Amino acid sequence: MTQTGAQNLLLGVTGGISAYKSVELARLLVASGAEVRVVMTEAAARFVAPLTFQAVTGNPVRCHLFDEEHEAAMGHIELARWADQMLIAPATANFLARAAHGLADDLLSALYLACSAPVSMAPAMNVHMWRHAAVQQNLSVLASRGVSILGPASGEQACGDVGPGRMLEPADIVAMLGSLSHRGVFAGKKVVVTAGPTQEAIDPVRFVGNRSSGKMGFALAEAFVRQGAEVVLVSGPVALSTPPGVRRINVQTALQMHKAVFDNMERTDIFASCAAVADYRPERSEKQKIKKAAEKLVLGMVKNPDILAEVAALKDGPFTLGFAAETENLVENARAKLRAKKLDMLAANPVGDDLGFERDDNALLVIWPGGEKQLPVQDKRKLAQSLLDVLEQQYLTHAGHS
Numbered sequence: 001m002t003q004t005g006a007q008n009l010l011l012g013v014t015g016g017i018s019a020y021k022s023v024e025l026a027r028l029l030v031a032s033g034a035e036v037r038v039v040m041t042e043a044a045a046r047f048v049a050p051l052t053f054q055a056v057t058g059n060p061v062r063c064h065l066f067d068e069e070h071e072a073a074m075g076h077i078e079l080a081r082w083a084d085q086m087l088i089a090p091a092t093a094n095f096l097a098r099a100a101h102g103l104a105d106d107l108l109s110a111l112y113l114a115c116s117a118p119v120s121m122a123p124a125m126n127v128h129m130w131r132h133a134a135v136q137q138n139l140s141v142l143a144s145r146g147v148s149i150l151g152p153a154s155g156e157q158a159c160g161d162v163g164p165g166r167m168l169e170p171a172d173i174v175a176m177l178g179s180l181s182h183r184g185v186f187a188g189k190k191v192v193v194t195a196g197p198t199q200e201a202i203d204p205v206r207f208v209g210n211r212s213s214g215k216m217g218f219a220l221a222e223a224f225v226r227q228g229a230e231v232v233l234v235s236g237p238v239a240l241s242t243p244p245g246v247r248r249i250n251v252q253t254a255l256q257m258h259k260a261v262f263d264n265m266e267r268t269d270i271f272a273s274c275a276a277v278a279d280y281r282p283e284r285s286e287k288q289k290i291k292k293a294a295e296k297l298v299l300g301m302v303k304n305p306d307i308l309a310e311v312a313a314l315k316d317g318p319f320t321l322g323f324a325a326e327t328e329n330l331v332e333n334a335r336a337k338l339r340a341k342k343l344d345m346l347a348a349n350p351v352g353d354d355l356g357f358e359r360d361d362n363a364l365l366v367i368w369p370g371g372e373k374q375l376p377v378q379d380k381r382k383l384a385q386s387l388l389d390v391l392e393q394q395y396l397t398h399a400g401h402s
């Protein structure tokens with residue numbers, strides 16, 4: 001077995017600046033034990049010479065559909081049959097659109113349609129292109145047809161913009177292909193994930209909220225989808241695009257989140273409660289904007305329902321993964337929450353000035369009755385994957401398959 005699970009890996013390279021990273025990707029894939037053949041679009045060949053991939057993989061590179069030498073024997077069909085895994089990296093917005101609409105006007109898009117092996121795509125494009133509704137719709141179509149979407153990463157882009165759209169680092173792509181290849185446990189399971197903050201209205205223009213960005217919960221939803229789970233993501237107000245393949249329900253308040261979670265509890269196997277739910281809401285939300293008249297304003301607050309504790313108390317309910325955001329006594333407080341809410345597992349993170357909330361990275365102490373594992377600081381996407389690796393064993397034990 002190779003590191004990625006593929007013996008014959010077809011690497012498609014399309015025309016984006018991150019095509020240069022695909023050379024290193026090809027090298028790592030060869031090092032992982034796979035036989036790698038590269039197909040490039042014409043635009044990709046403007047960024048990197050085909051000869052470079054040929055040197056790295058030891059195999060000739062193909063670029064054209066109408067290649068007289070290879071197509072005499074229907075070479076593209078043969079190549080599609082040869083592959084036991086197909087990876088397109090980088091996958092440009094143009095390629096995603098053509099794949100989503102079933103065009104077959106060049107070798108790579110024809111191969112995608114002809115290939116019955118599992119397909120993964122690592123998108124790479126400008127942040128505004130990534131956020132465009134057309135791109136997001138194409139991604140959803142591809143994900144609904146079983147394509148695994150890897151990334152993109154967030155950060156500074158070649159064009160100077162900052163945000164999601166960068167191709168994942170080659171080593172991360174290889175690691176993700178590895179986790180896809182053993183997607184046994186969570187495949188077909190229904191998972192409900194909550195993410196982001198809740199906002200509790202004081203009046204029509206003000207609310208009580210918190211600093212959660214939703215990044216951790218969205219990364220978790222994405223990791224579950226990658227492993228073949230059916231994911232419902234109940235999200236508070238955040239500025240993130242929905243991971244492909246995820247069904248998202250937007251809410252604002254804790255009461256709305258409570259309703260959305262319980263409306264979707266039927267058949268749920270795992271409940272992952274990553275949202276920073278407000279513990280209290282204003283006793284009353286004023287109909288009109290409160291005027292600046294009195295010297296002192298006192299807000300009466302009432303307790304919100306504890307969504308996670310209620311799910312954990314369900315008879316024959318799902319496996320429950322809670323989170324704990326702590327500014328002090330992390331271990332004691334986390335253990336107390338695990339016990340009090342009767343959870344199967346809890347991921348605790350220190351939060352404060354420059355920790356946990358909003359950032360792209362995080363660290364988690366994962367605890368369960370009788371054990372714990374520290375997951376060091378890393379990008380939230382990688383962290384979510386590591387968390388699933390820990391969860392897998394506990395989930396199997398819980399489900400009685402140990």
Ligand code: PMT
Nearest residue numbers: 212213214215216273276277306307308323324325357358
């Ligand atoms: O969103 P990011 O910016 O990426 O930041 C991630 C995070 C720090 C928000 C995340 O990692 C995290 O810690 N989420 C839980 C935050 C939190 O509300 O912790 P808590 O200790 O207050 O709550 C404990 C658990 O009970 C949580 O699973 C929470 O979702 C749940 N809860 C809390 C209150 C409530 N009324 N209902 C709940 O379900």
